[in-house]
Amino acid sequence: MSDLHAQQAAFAAHLRDPAAHPAPGGIEPRRMAVYRDLFFNNIAGLLAGNFPVIRRTLGEVAWIALVRRFYAGHRCQTPLFPELAREFIRFLEARPDDGDPPWLAELAHYEWIELAVQIDDSPLPAHDPAGDLLDGIPVVSPWIRALAYRWPVHTIGPDHRPDAAPEAPTLLLVRRDAAGAARFAAISPLVYRLLEGLGEGGASGGARLRALAAEAGVAADPAFLAEGAAMLGRMRGEGTLLGVQPA
Numbered sequence: 001m002s003d004l005h006a007q008q009a010a011f012a013a014h015l016r017d018p019a020a021h022p023a024p025g026g027i028e029p030r031r032m033a034v035y036r037d038l039f040f041n042n043i044a045g046l047l048a049g050n051f052p053v054i055r056r057t058l059g060e061v062a063w064i065a066l067v068r069r070f071y072a073g074h075r076c077q078t079p080l081f082p083e084l085a086r087e088f089i090r091f092l093e094a095r096p097d098d099g100d101p102p103w104l105a106e107l108a109h110y111e112w113i114e115l116a117v118q119i120d121d122s123p124l125p126a127h128d129p130a131g132d133l134l135d136g137i138p139v140v141s142p143w144i145r146a147l148a149y150r151w152p153v154h155t156i157g158p159d160h161r162p163d164a165a166p167e168a169p170t171l172l173l174v175r176r177d178a179a180g181a182a183r184f185a186a187i188s189p190l191v192y193r194l195l196e197g198l199g200e201g202g203a204s205g206g207a208r209l210r211a212l213a214a215e216a217g218v219a220a221d222p223a224f225l226a227e228g229a230a231m232l233g234r235m236r237g238e239g240t241l242l243g244v245q246p247a
Contacts, residue, residue, distance in 0.1 A: 136244030
């Protein structure tokens with residue numbers, strides 16, 4: 001068995017990085033080439049489907065070189081193909097500064113989050129869909145994400161490769177609609193902070209709005225609370241909020 005394990009390890013090492021690891025003996029070179037192409041092309045095809053913007057923005061040569069680095073050097077923590085894109089992001093986040101664009105990891109996360117929201121199978125928590133959003137404790141849908149990026153990931157592409165990050169972060173909300181599609185929207189810092197607070201639970205919508213007003217240095221007067229209540233209502237209408245915690 002030790003000989004078999006050694007041969008399997010040599011075979012896998014060669015498939016992952018043929019430039020650094022010679023092919024094990026006893027396998028016809030033509031067949032070895034078929035294995036090399038088959039394994040790599042499967043991984044490259046899956047990643048291309050998940051990260052089409054990165055592929056177009058980098059160009060085919062740089063894209064294939066990046067995938068080969070991932071294929072040769074990253075040790076995945078799961079064998080599940082749907083998790084391959086998340087593993088690619090982990091690889092980008094952990095890589096040393098090797099000349100890749102500084103926005104690459106964030107752009108990868110932005111492209112991946114669409115699939116992550118679409119396939120999220122988290123159960124909906126108990127909630128009262130018609131409850132008072134000011135007096136009750138709002139329940140945030142598990143199928144939404146409030147995202148903060150250093151780079152303007154929603155504008156990066158072949159015709160826009162920024163060299164410097166803007167001063168203000170890019171704040172986005174992604175949610176799954178009733179048809180199962182992921183919807184993206186730019187949000188303000190106040191809405192982002194409100195969603196952060198609502199996600200923590202434990203406080204009424206009114207309390208969250210008053211805390212937000214104090215943080216922003218504005219008065220939590222009736223007009224502010226009325227505007228906030230309308231915002232909470234829109235969030236419920238679009239599915240970002242499910243309702244309130246049942247009594």
